[in-house]
Amino acid sequence: MSTEPETTENTGPGSTGPGAADGEGGGPATEPAAEEPGAGEAADMADGAGAEGADGAGDGGSAAAQLTEAQAELAAQKRERERIERRKAERAEPIAAGTKLSGKAADLLAAVRAVEGGAKPPASAFPDPEPAPRRPAPEPVRPARPVVAEPTAPPAPAPDTVDAVRRVLADGGAPENLASQAAAALGEGAGELLREDPWQLLRVTGVRPEQADGFARALLGPECAPDDERRGRAVTVWLLEQAALAGHTALELPALTAALGRQAVPDADAAVQSALAEGDVLAFQDALEEPGGAPTKAAEGGDEDEDAEESRPVRVLVGLERYALAEESLADALARIVNSLAKEVSPEWEPQGLSGSAAELVRAVAGHGLVLHTGGEAARAEPAALLTAARAQGLRAVAACHTPDGRDRFTALLPDDADGAGADGAGAEGAVVTLSGLLTGAEGPGRDAEGAFALDLLVLTDAPLLDVETAATVAESLPDGARLVLSGDPAVLWSAGPGRVFADLLAARVCPQVASRTPDPGPLGELVSGIGVGELNQVEAPGKEIVIVPVRDAGEAVHRTVQLVADSVPRAFGFAPGETVVITPGHGGAAGTRALNAALKERLNPGPGRFGGFDPGDLVVHSPAPGRSVPGRVVDADAEGLHLTCADGPVVVAKERVERSVRHGWALTAHQAVGGRWPAAVVVLPGDAAQSLSRPWVYTAFGRAERHLSVVHGVDQALPRAVAEVPAKPRTTRLPLLLRTQVPPAG
Structure with missing residues (x-):
């Protein structure tokens, strides 16, 4: 492949043509045109940059009587977050004197207070002790596990609440x-809350500060001012x-205050302090290493520890509670996984008939609870x-994949005979599931009596796509x-949701890391491998595996793309149009x-697009759920909604969800395509895409073929x-530091 545009009449499908690409217009605030998440610059965040994979959020599943996989997954994650929040709150909450006592302890406290007040204590408060019966020592109490109950659809807001909010919005x-x-965002009493604090409208997805300011001016009149404390907290x-x-789980305080200044908040520090005081956000102080990774003086001990601690x-960092708690929970769970494995290595773990990095991976797993494995498609x-x-x-043992396509490709690598049987006697059947199916219980071995996965080994593929909340749910669900x-x-590309779990674990170096030495084959493998190390090499493609189609404008790019998908690729390779992704x-x-x-x-x-722009046969x-994209095809539409057939079976998307959660699917963004592979791929790079390109984006897009x-x-x-x-845009996270404080460095 040449990095320079070249003619293609004799090198493959498509043909050359004129044009210079038009600019890509921005979409609505809820639907950013740029796919790659905005990173470190707080100005990007203030502009509302978002991860592409989060577009079209919503479960979009079935009618209220029939729950979808997405609703079950979201409900399970919500319950897990609530459990974590309760645990953290109980750990940090001060106990008021006597408020958590009952029974005899409460009677004793009442008696003591009576004596202090000069009254005679009741005799019943000091009964003679009874000999306690002898009993065996209780079993050690295991930590509570998240239990996935029967999922229930999130309740819709009460009609009275919606009507009250509608009146306030109209005013x-x-x-x-x-x-x-x-x-739904503000809960019961939303109407009154919105009237008292109009800037709470910012909690609605897609609303921007200038829109909330206009709403506040209309409701508050002369009382509305840029220095209003309520505005500072909401912004x-x-x-x-x-x-x-x-993708950030928190922001450094200077970046946050700078962004507040750009949003016309007069006193950014006061706004942050107000948000902290109200409990809307949390603040953290993370110690930094000295240059070169050397420990700070405070860590070296000595007579000047206190002075060193002050100068450390x-x-x-400032972050939202849900992501802070998820990151801490993930660190706790990973530390437990690392430390709970028995030190004795069973001789059965010695790899039989394996060599190279496969044998190295088996040996690493034999002696460690947590292992990272890196490699391309062939390394699976x-x-x-x-x-x-x-x-x-x-x-x-079970493997979980990010997409149904990934599950099918991984399953094809397993033997079908009895040698692959697990404890249940099954061969490859049931050994590979989707991650969402594992979390909801729709796939996999289910959970034990304590709510943990009934597993001895879990292999998670497509690990870079794990966001911090999903990773915390998975790690918390593993048994000791x-x-x-x-x-x-x-x-x-990293996850659509916040965090960079896999990259953080690689950087923290708290567990063994096995790098595959199995390269991806052929010209495509050679091209993508070079991109991974920052080189766009010219690759020989005698079988027309790689073709460059130069264009000069967006109109020509669309024309050439349609020509490739509909005519050239099917004629040259025999692929149906549905087997080519754009x-x-x-x-x-x-x-x-x-x-x-x-x-x-x-x-x-x-077709006329009879149902929300869709017709039977459309690829969609x-x-x-946010960050999940499942390819499918339209089957029909009726009063229940849009009927789709997807890799996991039939899906009915409720009518009110179609616009937000279903798109046509011949052309995707790289975030929507990550985790899947197609026989052929057409990557379209119009002129206005130059500023949004990065090495991970190109690597991901080219690697789908x-x-x-x-x-x-x-x-x-x-x-x-x-x-x-x-390179990839940086993300601010706390996971590496949290891990280093709980897990010693590996090896």
């Missing part, structure tokens, strides 16, 4: 169609929500060999003594997913420059 000149979302929380959409460099064979060996020994293997390609940087613009999907639908499945992508890749190229030298010079 403030805000769109009344926000009433249901505002009532602080809003900025942290935008930071979470960009720290960074002050190594955790598959580990899973096969573990199940052959009778261990309860179980092993956890996180496997994935560290060069792909990947572009964003939803908006003249060559974004909207424009490309409209053109592809017109060519491949024309369903987003049942199994046999053929066409690049509709309109960014000139921006492509090799992005591969060589633009």
Whole structure:
């Protein structure tokens, strides 16, 4: 492959043509056009940058009587977060004298207070002690595990609450169609709360500070002012929500105050302090290492420990409670996994018939509770060999994949004979599940009496896609003594949700890391491997595996893309149009997913769009929850909603959810496509995409193709420059420090 545009009449499908790409227009506030999450700059967060994978959030499943997989997953995660919050609150909450006493302890306290007040204590408060019967020592109490009960759909806001909110919105000149979302976000009494504090409207997804300011001016009149304490608190929380959409679990205090200044908050420090006092946000002081990783003086001991502690460099972070608690819970759970494994290594773990990095992985898992495994697509064979060996020994071992496509590809690597049988006697059947199915109980071995997974070994593939809340739920659900293997390609895009769990674990170095030495084969493997190390190499592709289609404008990019999908690729390789995925940087613009999907639908499945723009036969992508995208096809539509067929079976998307959770699916963004593979991929790079390209984006987009890749190229030298010079945008997290304080460095 050449990094320069070149003609393609004799090198593969497509043909050259004129044009320079048009600018990609921005979408609504709820639907950013740029797919890559905004990173470190607080200004990006203030602009509302969000992770692409979170577009179209909502369970979009079935009617109220039939729960969806997404609703079950969200309900399970909500219960887990509530349990964690209760545990943290009980740990930190001061106990008022006597308020948590009962029975004889309460009687004793009453007697003491009576004596102090000069009264005679009641005799019943001091009964003669009775000899306690002898009984065996109780079993050690195991820590509570999250229990997934029967999932229930989240209750809709009460009609009275929605009506009250609608009246307040009307008085403030805000769109009344926000009433249901505002009532759900603010809860009971939302109308009164919104009237007393109009800036609470910022808790509704998609509302920006300038819109909330206009609403507040209409309700408060002359009392509305930029220095209003309520405004400062609400904007602080809003900025942290935008930071979470960009992948951060917290923000450094200077970055947050700078962003508040750009939002016209006169006293940013006071706004942060007010939010802290109200409990809307949490603050942390994390000690920093000296340059070169040397410990600070305070850590070295000596007579001047107190002075050293005072001068110890720290960074002050501010974050939302839900992500802070999830990160702490994840660190606690991983420390438990590392420390609870028995030190004796069973001789059965010695790898039989394995060599290279596969054998190295088995040995690492034999002696450690937590192991990281890195590698590309071909490296999946190594955790598959580990899973096969573990199940052959009778261990309860399961692999969980991010997508149904990933599950099917991993399953194909396992043997079908009895040698792959697990403790239940099953072969490859049931050994591989989707992560969402494992969490909801729809797939996998289920949970034991204490709520933990009934597993001895869990292998999680596509580990870079784990956000901090999902990772915490998984780690908390593993029983003591179980092993956890996180496997994935560290060069792909990070999770759509906040956190960078896999990268943080690799950086913390608290467990063994096994790097695969199995390269991806063929010209595509050579091209993608080079991108991973920052090199866009020219690759020989004698079988037309890689084709460059230069274009000069967005209109030509759309035309060439339709030509490739509908004609050239099927003619050259025999792939049906549905077997070719189109990947572009964003939803908006003249060559974004909207424009490309409209053109592809017109060519491949024309129709009037009888149900919300969809017709039977349309390829779609369903987003049942933030960060999850499941490809599917429209089957029918009726009063219940839009009927889809997806990899996991039929899905019914309620009518009111269709607009938010279903998109046409011939063209995707890289975040929607990550975790899946297609026989052919067409990557569209219009001229306005130059600023949004990065090495992880290019690596992810090019790596979705199994046999053929066409690049509709309109960014000139921006492509090799992005591969060589633009790494992943940084994310602010606390996980590495939390892990280092609980787990000693590995090896």
